[in-house]
Amino acid sequence: MSSSGFASQNGAGATYANGLSQNPVALYPSNQGYMTPPQPGYLNAMPAKAPTPPAPSCYNPSRQQPSPVAMSQHPLSLPSSPNHRPALVPPAHTPPLTNSFYQQHPQQPPRWPPPAVNHASPALISTPQQPYSTGTSTPLVFQNTMQSPAPLPPYSALNNTHMPAPALNIVAPHTHHSFGKPPAALRGTPPPSGPPPPLVTHNDAGPYSAQPGAMNRLMGTAYPSLQPAYQSVPTPQKPPHMQPAAQPYSTAAAPQYQQPTVSAAQLGPSLAALNLQSQMPEALRVVNLLQERSLLPPGAVTPPTPCLPQDLQRLNCSPEVFRCTLTSIPQTQTLLNKAKLPLGLLLHPFKDLSQLPVVTSSTIVRCRSCRTYINPFVSFLDQRRWKCNLCYRVNDVPEEFMYNPVSRSYGEPHKRPEVQNATIEFIAPSEYMLRPPQPAVYLFVLDVSHNAVETGYLDVVCQSLLDNLNSLPGDARTKIGFITFDSTIHFYNLQEGLSQPQMLIVSDIEDVFLPTPDSLLVNLSECKELVQDLLRSLPQMFSKTMETQSALGPALQGAFKLLSPTGGRVSVFQTQLPAVGAGALKPREEPSQRAAVKDVQHLSPATDFYKKLALDCSGQQIAVDLFLLSAQYCDLASLGCISRYSAGCVYYYPSYHNHHNPSQTERFQKDFKRYLTRKIGFEAVMRIRCTKGLSIHTFHGNFFVRSTDLLSLPNVNPDAGFAVQMSIEENLLDMQVVSFQAALLYTSSKGERRIRVHTLCLPVVSSLSDIFAGADVQAVTALLASMAVDRSVSASLSDARDALTNAAIDSLTSYRTSVLTIQQPGLLSPACLCLFPLYILALLKYKAFRTGTSARLDERVFAMCQLKYQPLAYLMLMVHPALYRVDNMTDEGALNINERTVPQPRVLQLTVEKLSGDGAFLMDHGTVLYLWIGRNCSPTFLTQVLGVQSYAAVPQNMKQLPELDTTESSRIRAFIDWLREQRPFYPILHIIKDESELKAEFMHNMTEDRTESALSYYEFLLHLQQQISK
């Protein structure tokens, strides 16, 4: 990338669209006419905000200083205000628009779908009758879970009455009738402070059970017992900021009851208290990026903690599962636009969790109106009614919810596990399914052309399957099948009773049919011996093949036919460009363009065959996972669609060869073992809901968007990440908090219908400084990366690169002009965003977006797939690896895990300045670890860790550390093991010297250094500063 690469590609005359809405922008090539002229309305959009009292600002510097933030929101006080720095940024004209993710679409519905997202293309989704929208062929019913609610029963009138319905009976709880709502009389009088209502021994408490582990965990949480409750609190006419006595959610004059729990009802006071102690938090400390160089924290970058009262935050969803780019949500879209930061969620919904409360209940309590699952952030108006935190509807508490199986007590609905855990899993009752849950079904589709057999991959696959056949997730119903293909398709009859597997060749690839439909997919436990026979003989069966062609498309069509009746998982192994039959592709990559300075062609699919087939698969609950093992160009941009739209996953092993590339083989073996044995969910759907006023408009990841917010996931696995973008459709003025809920309904491999629910609660703020203070720089980076992938495909790579750079420029400009009160020179950033420019630069140098450096097209496309698919933590390591010096580690600050001491060396900046010839450095790049040995590395390290006498004796292609009985050896091995344990995949280790081929890869990750085609970090900062000062 030359420095001109940053220059606007299309900027002439373009103005900075103010971006009232962030959404759709990313979709349109920047030169397609959304260069809206500056909107005068922009500055006036927040009339007279300044005079209003400070909003629920967690740390509002305006308390100490003359309200700079509020003033900056005022139309008249923008840069021309005398309070502002003179002319750092000219007031009315914001920097010329080069290319931004944030553009202006005021009050328009999101213009979606773009070409690049996972919606079906317009042609596929334009008709309402399109087959996937209703799942006609799949009689699973989602009404109960995911669809619009049933008509409201008459008592919905309760919502708006000032008093509880008159005819409420007060019934002693032990009668087991309706517990009734507290009578009006009670509301004025605090109940006796004695024990809660008598416990009822419910012998029929059966419907509910929690896992023992969950119980223990739940029991530990100490909630205050019932407080003097049901006090009538007059509804204050709330200003938008907090009032101690205010209920968090105001509804029209409904009587508010102090909630007998700590949750949302006490929010007001707690937040108000926080407000009082407001001070400039560390997150807002002003950092001059040009001066402070060591910005990386010594260890992992931790996500910001939402500024919520402690008791609420304690219940909040783990950031490992659910994160928001902004942990303080802006009150209005206008405010969000001013911050120039993207608003979105990052999810890792099916992550392997060590503790997951699981409940079985015949009644899953959900909002009657919006179908939100009851969660820790709802409010209980009284024991019998709860108010939804997403739509604010008041719901009844069902009778059986009154019993708390954890405390075995009655009358404490707020202590139920559903209200105590932001992540919880339900075993769904029968109304969540229409047909019996499908069995686990696995189909392996194997390339057996000459090219494929020559790589030796078949041995690895078959051996791995043999080793793990008993560990495949499933039960007695589990089915398995195999298809192999070259220029023809081969099915295998594995029916019980046969003496050996029977191969059936279908050579008519124009119209693939199933030769014996009933015996190709067999029960694993009944036919295990035949399956094992087949796996033992497969590698030899094709060892002498001279067939070079690959009919992948027809093989996939066969797989689709075979799995259509049940749904399931297809694992496809492909080693070359498919050349015959449907879906045949032609080489598109021009090696001469690998180092293109500007744009890269062919990032989008060459045919819609794979996407269409994927959508057919999705409709039949089939996911297709693609393993691409190849030295040649395979057109992943086209092939990848088969996984992307069917919610599958893609693995890519460039230059795979059992003998020539043993480290790839090792990685493939480890990945494949994980793949075979990890948890899997079938026929899944995920819905993400958010509090009224917020709207989700763009999804990133592998799935098909079945309806506006329902993601169809024929399979879901614990290693898949998702991201969504959001906008603020209605101002959140009355709200102190908002919530987001992701509900994943799936069939477990044991045939249970389960629902995993995650709920995240975040505060709403009204000042720019609070928004900045809550910015989660890693989440922001990850979301921008996904947006940039879309932009690369829908517009161009250079467009996406510009937009990334502009994202940094825009947000720092906004911070400078609207948040900072004290003028100072330099490139200024709030501490919480100080890594933002570094991460953006790392993205620009990442394989997906780099220019000027040779990158194979498939590798680039795969890097893009990873950005959209990997959960945040792994994604960040791929983009910005962690570098450690490991030859001088000590036990200082070490962790002690299972009586193992794990040293914690400091994370170093990614620059050769940090390397020294007398040391050894470990780089954690997510899927790969590099251990670079300096030429003058200490003899102690060489002998005690590597087991060699000299630098020259370090073997080339060393992949493992010998297990030496020395302190140094066990220290570094403990550290590497610990790093590996942090992730579900297995990063391979390369021990490299200066002479190693991989040295270039290692050095390429030195993000902060200059290369022939890319700026150094410091140059990049200067570029940003120059743009900001324009």
Ligand SMILES: [Zn+2]
């Ligand atoms: Zn609701």
